[in-house]
Amino acid sequence: CPVSAGTFESYIRVDVPDDDPDEPARRQILLAATEFVENRTRQQLVTADFLLILDAFPANSREIRIPKTPLQVVDEVTYTDANGVVQTLDPYAYRVDTVSKPGRIILNADESWPATIAEPSAVTIAFSAGYGEGSLGAELDDIDSVPFMLRQAVLGLAAHWFEWRESATDRKVDTIPLALEAILTANTFPEAHQ
Numbered sequence: 001c002p003v004s005a006g007t008f009e010s011y012i013r014v015d016v017p018d019d020d021p022d023e024p025a026r027r028q029i030l031l032a033a034t035e036f037v038e039n040r041t042r043q044q045l046v047t048a049d050f051l052l053i054l055d056a057f058p059a060n061s062r063e064i065r066i067p068k069t070p071l072q073v074v075d076e077v078t079y080t081d082a083n084g085v086v087q088t089l090d091p092y093a094y095r096v097d098t099v100s101k102p103g104r105i106i107l108n109a110d111e112s113w114p115a116t117i118a119e120p121s122a123v124t125i126a127f128s129a130g131y132g133e134g135s136l137g138a139e140l141d142d143i144d145s146v147p148f149m150l151r152q153a154v155l156g157l158a159a160h161w162f163e164w165r166e167s168a169t170d171r172k173v174d175t176i177p178l179a180l181e182a183i184l185t186a187n188t189f190p191e192a193h194q
Contacts, residue, residue, distance in 0.1 A: 071103025
């Protein structure tokens with residue numbers, strides 16, 4: 001998680017006993033808030049591996065946008081050729097732009113995309129994206145690698161959900177606070193959606 005359990009507990013002003021039965025629930029709320037912020041902003045807070053599946057290489061473009069940001073690395077690009085044989089695209093045929101958001105695979109000037117079989121899922125791009133290293137449910141190795149505003153969004157959203165976790169209330173809780181909405185909107189990359 002991009003927010004430590006201790007930071008969250010301090011933020012919501014909870015004194016935690018050693019045998020706290022609510023600790024798993026707070027961790028689940030933090031994980032859910034992290035996933036919500038990742039999906040909403042199209043930014044991957046915790047580094048993960050992904051597969052981008054395409055029906056073919058782009059017909060009228062020399063680039064492929066990667067729908068998760070920040071792109072760290074493209075591991076490989078495989079495709080099923082016109083004869084039905086799975087091939088790996090030569091990494092010297094393209095370059096990877098990890099600086100742009102979203103990241104891109106850009107075909108080199110003297111290259112062209114290979115022909116693929118006319119079937120769904122003919123192209124597979126294996127890549128990694130994210131700000132910080134860690135594992136699901138654990139703190140990141142370097143929490144500061146995640147932008148502060150995105151960490152604040154996770155923290156604020158988790159606190160909101162924790163405060164209004166009851167199943168029945170007379171207050172409308174199906175929307176998020178306006179301050180969090182502003183943070184999420186300012187940090188969303190709509191062009192990352194493919």
